[in-house]
Amino acid sequence: MAAQAEFYIVLVELLAKNEKLSFSVRRLNDKIQAHTDKLKKTGSNLQITFHPEINFEAISAEYQHDKRVRVQSLIPMDQAEQVYNSLSKEAPYKLALLRDGRPTTLADNEWKQLPDNQKQSLHTETMQNAAKGIGFIYGRYQLSNQKEPIANLAALHQWLNSEEVLSWVREMSGHQDIVAASAQATRYTAGQFLTRHMDTHSTEQRRLAYVLSFSPNWHPDWGGLLQFYEKNGTPRDAWAPGFNTLSIFDVEHIHSVTYITPFSLTPRLSVTGWFRATPL
Template sequence: MQYKINREFDPHHWKKEFKNELRCRVTNLLSENSAHLMSSNIQKHAQFKQAHISNNQYSEISNSEFAQLEINERHALIQNVYDLAKNGIGFWYGRQGLNRDSPPQLADIYNWLSSEETLSNVKAITGIHSLAYPSAQITAFAPGDFLTRHKDDISTEKRRVAFVYNLSEDWHPDWGGLLQFYRGDGTPTEAWPPLYNSLCLFHVKHVHSVTCVAPFAPKLRLAISGWFHDE
């Protein structure tokens, strides 16, 4: 497999941290060469569409499709997304599905995610040994993109552990795009900037969001996100 874990990675170190709050951020997960290769393959081969909710339905639209809309149609779409978001519902961000049927350079990433090595490490960190497989997407948050506060706990899908693997080098916290956690009443608690080559793991019961990326952010916030599921 072309993606290699950092030789200094020790899952038992992160197990202690995860146990305290049912979340942790594993730093320097992959070797430097592997992280760069993964980032390069995503930038070369991913074809993003803007994922969003409008008229209370999930949808995706490509940049070319958006450009073909009349000006008033574009404004109406964005306004509809914002009307839902101001009430705490919705998102607007670039998305590329990730699975074994993706283009080969991207399917290799999914194969790494679903490998026995990766699953074993996630099980060791979380203590959840029933994890069987991941579902995943590649995300690209541009200036203005966001993901409102929510939980990932969908029992019918048997999600147990959410993950975000960050691939934006030298990201400044002032650029936004923070993985923000909350108490049940909406009070913000911990916030994690998208540190390059870090794997965020957290139980699906956690309320969280991705804060809006600032208009002056000079590049995309790239990540792979998804869930590890029970059988």
């Protein structure tokens, strides 16, 4: 693909000698060069776009009602399937949990090397904390904002930080200071969860949280619901995982990810993060 783009650039340079075509050719050249630069940066042919049938006006109106909205079919299906393949087959998830009261991550090999008594101790600590409404356990893979090695996820991360997406989020939410979107891949399997919390963060200046779900054929009985709560802790409604579905909401909404049941058949996969007022 890069070689093909270089051929077109040479062709454009030859055509540019014709002054009548020079303006149009320069515009074409700029587009080709931008695409070539993107390929060099991400190593992926995937170009993420909004689904052409998205109704931005209706989405914005729904968000204004309660500062949260769910968007079905965010991107074209073929693009979503490529992202899903990378989430399910390429991402090297680490186990995220609290250890001695502090957030930590363990790679698969680190977990396997732990003695059984330490594994049991971590499990006990996790369950005891959860009983008090504290803590989490799930798989996570932090996407790099510099040189993400998984090409399809790099393409998605770049798109989330594109002016196309950021300007839409600013307009919808009214937060004109949003400048970036962080991103991590998450995988929840049987027995995993995220307890009730808000996503406010003074240093990062988070404005909106998002969950871009890639969990095909998810049954709500399997758990993993994005559960919302009133300020006093009373449960509100809950959104089940979907495929190519974006849930986006103000960071002051109290929420959790409910316990994944032992009989769930597939992992709960998503890309999550925050639209924020500070650079990555």
